[in-house]
Amino acid sequence: MKSIPVPLQQLDPQLPLPYYAHADDAGADLVTAEDFTLAPGQRRMVPTGLAVAIPSGWVGLVHPRSGLAARHGISIVNAPGTVDSGYRGELKILMINTDPSESVSFTRGDRIAQLVLQEVAQAQFIPVDTLPETSRGVGGFGSSGLSSAPDQYAHQR
Ligand SMILES: O=c1ccn([C@H]2C[C@H](O)[C@@H](COP(=O)(O)OP(=O)(O)OP(=O)(O)O)O2)c(=O)[nH]1
Numbered sequence: 001m002k003s004i005p006v007p008l009q010q011l012d013p014q015l016p017l018p019y020y021a022h023a024d025d026a027g028a029d030l031v032t033a034e035d036f037t038l039a040p041g042q043r044r045m046v047p048t049g050l051a052v053a054i055p056s057g058w059v060g061l062v063h064p065r066s067g068l069a070a071r072h073g074i075s076i077v078n079a080p081g082t083v084d085s086g087y088r089g090e091l092k093i094l095m096i097n098t099d100p101s102e103s104v105s106f107t108r109g110d111r112i113a114q115l116v117l118q119e120v121a122q123a124q125f126i127p128v129d130t131l132p133e134t135s136r137g138v139g140g141f142g143s144s145g146l147s148s149a150p151d152q153y154a155h156q157r
Pocket residue numbers: 062078080081082083084085087090091092093094
């Protein structure tokens with residue numbers, strides 16, 4: 001896998017560095033710098049004790065952890081959060097408890113989200129009168145239906 005250096009400032013040196021649980025994982029786990037409890041429906045801006053310098057041409061995406069989502073309904077309000085390469089502030093995570101009845105508690109050091117690095121390009125927006133034609137056209141928002149997919153090779157027979 002491609003690997004790039006990311007300068008990182010430990011604002012809270014007792015906390016572990018972001019951590020890839022397995023060799024080929026896309027996301028490095030981020031931990032909470034504080035204890036907190038989320039009541040049903042509650043959201044909270046959670047500090048990570050970290051500041052990073054994402055390289056120019058890359059973005060940091062803050063994704064939820066699926067285990068917390070499956071077990072407790074815990075997610076991230078703005079998932080995936082966008083960490084711009086120019087951002088030098090503390091990485092914060094907008095956690096939310098979507099469970100209708102159970103509160104969920106976290107202890108400082110618990111892994112609450114994961115940071116995925118991706119290469120990005122900026123668009124040069126070019127106003128035009130008409131856009132290039134496609135088979136999809138303006139169809140969207142469920143236009144292709146729900147039932148099993150049509151035979152995608154039918155047109156080749
Ligand atoms: O989950 C997140 C999302 C963003 N940020 C930081 C890094 C990012 O570069 C900055 C701004 O984020 P974004 O552009 O999503 O927020 P905005 O509401 O557009 O604020 P701004 O006007 O500062 O861009 O906040 C985080 O720490 N965590």
